Amino acid sequence: MSVDVLLINPPLPSNSYSKELVTQPLGLAYLAAVLESAGFSVKILDCPPLDYTYKDVKNYVESLKPKIVGVSSTTLTINNALKIAEVVKEVSTEIKVFLGGAHASILDEETLAKSFYVDGIIRGEGEVTFLEVVKKIKEGKSLNDTLGLTLKVDNKIVRFSDRPLIEDLDSIPYPARHLLPLDKYKAFGMKCPSVSVLSSRGCPFKCKFCAVKRLFGNKFRARSPKNIAEEIKEIRERYKVNYITFVDDIFTLNRERTVKLCDEIKKLDVIWDCETRVDMVNEQLLKTMANAGCQSIFFGVESGDQSILNNMGKGITVEQIRKAFNWAKKAGLKTVASIILFYPGETKITIQKTLRFVKELDPDLVQFCIATPFPGTEFYDELLRQGMLQEFDWSKFDVLTPVFALDGFTELEMKKIWSEAYISFYLRPLYLFKRMIKRDWPTLKAFLYMLFKAIKLKLK
Template sequence: MDEIAGRWIPLGLLYLAGAVRQANLEAEIYDAMAKGHGYPEIEGRLRASRADYVASTAITATINEAVKTLELAKRIKPDTVTILGGIHPTFMYEEVLSGSAAVDYVVIGEGEATLRHLLEVLEGGGDPATVPGVAFRRRGELVATGRRPLIEAIDDLPVAWDLLDWDNYPSLVIPGARMGAISTSRGCGHGCRFCSQQMFWEKSWRARDPRTVADELEHLYGTYRLNVFLITDEYPTSSRERWEALLDEIIARDLPVHLLMETRAADIIRDRDIIGKYRKAGVIYISLGIETADQSVLDGLGKEQTVEEARQAFDILRQQEIVSEASFMVGFPGETSDSIKRTMQLAQDFNPDIANFFTYIPWPYADGYDELKPLIRVHEYGKYNMVDPVIEPSAMSMLQVEVAIADGYRRFYMGKIMEYMTMKATFKRDYLMRITKLFMGSSFVMRKLGIGMLGKIPAKVAEVKRKFRE
């Protein structure tokens, strides 16, 4: 599903295209989602391009579509070299390579240096086994060259900003705005067990120079008129000193930009004395991962956060003209109807401006996956999207989980709509009214909310059946 707020740019592909150019090759980016294209259009583009190399990236939810695209490229031009990277292929390269002969190479981990090196070796007729960070087949045998060390100087990575058609990335919430994205750091040192990012970045955190980031914002605004930016960092505020320096740099440029980001509740509390700088620098939207009302579940997830910290963080954000979002997860292995009700009540008690309720997903490469196998009911990776339930909790049916999520959304937003309408007319009120209208106008959202109404009786029957079996 496209983002309700608009279409975000594929920032990772811009960095990879920069690496392709460093290998002295011509690069193209084709963002089929942003253009609203399906496979007929993708096939047409591949036939017109006749590219020597076709590369894609994938998370678990998109891995099958990415492989299908590479298979299409091979059918059109059999000698095309196909390359696949991203979080899911990094950890599941054996499954990916054994599952489709159309995938020639998998890039393991951080991609820029490895992709450049691989292309240089292939162009020179060398042995890809000399390239750290790749996996491939050779005479029917799997070859994996291990992980390449992470890049130290991420400020030096070129970004191919000129390759995008920027008209494809409007903001649907802020009229007349164009949406961009920037990366100010990579990784996170925390150990949340449900998070694939800390695994991918090996629990490291590397930051860019604040002045370089501000220069980049200034360039993107001046050259492409981008004025809404998603900060894609997993954890942008890890260092208060560096984060405040970045805010100061952006404020000094006096750029008319809006910044959207996510961070941790503890950092909002830590920064309560400089939260005004957040807003002055253009931060209009902050998302906090709350996850659950059950502190024992939080502790088991390795979240390193208390429920009370989250409450304080929303109180602080409420004092500023900053839209606050809380994200929760439901459908844990030990979930019950009562525990979900407590989480939904917590969402109302915290009273963020926006709330999202995601399903708990057992990533097939994560610690503890084998323990969860008896509860996994869905094996189609396309459903591993944090919207559809994948596991069936011991005390609930999957339908009950879906109904609970739909009810949670309905109850939260029915209360919020009146609150938005009675707010003083400000940028924040207008933003919330527009995004709520988009949310309620989404066919995907309406279909999901409908599960709550249509599924209550079947869900109750499932509950009775479960109790009868017990």
């Protein structure tokens, strides 16, 4: 058996999240769909849910004999992605290996310089660039001047011009989900299978801790409600899945579009969840979403202290956060709050203020993240200039591990406060009582997972 292209999502670091948090590699599934539409044979190997080791990967590559391999990368997985490239070249030096994804796109020259085994980097949106690369290799043509590509040419690294973003997202074929182990992906804390859907790309906001604008630009580009509805219909009919997780950065940015999309989704009898900003919703919109099958909404709260929110460039107020949570609860939606602790400017006083605020909001779930300066963010650039970064082992950039120095806190104190934040929120008698009364077992399961993680860290 031989294929033209093998796409690989590398294993997670051994110190990383449980498989319960593994999500579908939609980027690879989109690449595969574009390649298949052009007549190329493709396979996807998603290592995390399959527990594949490097030896397993090597055996798989040997069995498929691909001509080209594409490897995805995040900051957390970049070291493992480079190891995958090495493993592939051990099978055959004739196989061309390309890296893509957030980390490789942003630190493309540094990443390419680190590895003898990577032939090039596909930057940003990869659908058009990677298809062009595959076509040129198959036709024996030079890759020079390929937009969106960083390449090694005569032992020198050459960065060709950026490729324009894809304007018509409806023109991209639906992800090749038939190449993924869909039975391995579950909605967090639930037994039912879940499928991820991306209905838009790009974000116009300027949060200093986020790198989305470096990948997808500041312009918000959205698919049409009809196109999204057809994809969901395919998911139900072909894959027999009726739980959808929208992975847009801001699902409700365009309210008129959101309402039209809800009208379409309502006809399909699916349940779903999404993520958005607190200033991008109102009471009526949340009711409309709930009536269309939305069960849960994830808000980036980040902090309960206005000065810290301002430091982050978040562009929201504490009062907007309160209103959004009240509206969501009135609509009958489960709420999830994401909190970032230890952002520059943070003190023990601001942290206690945030922890009190989270208990006041009383979301169904909360996740506490340790501020992590990912490459491509203003946060990272500022710390780099100030010499505050203490860690460049990318496998520790997991939002659970302190990687920079913050005045007023030792690393041990950060870990202790982080774990105690989980314990103090989830072990409240009223919180536990409400979940028992509601017989909300999925939420309880998710809570127990996060509580165990916090206690385990605290006892180290």
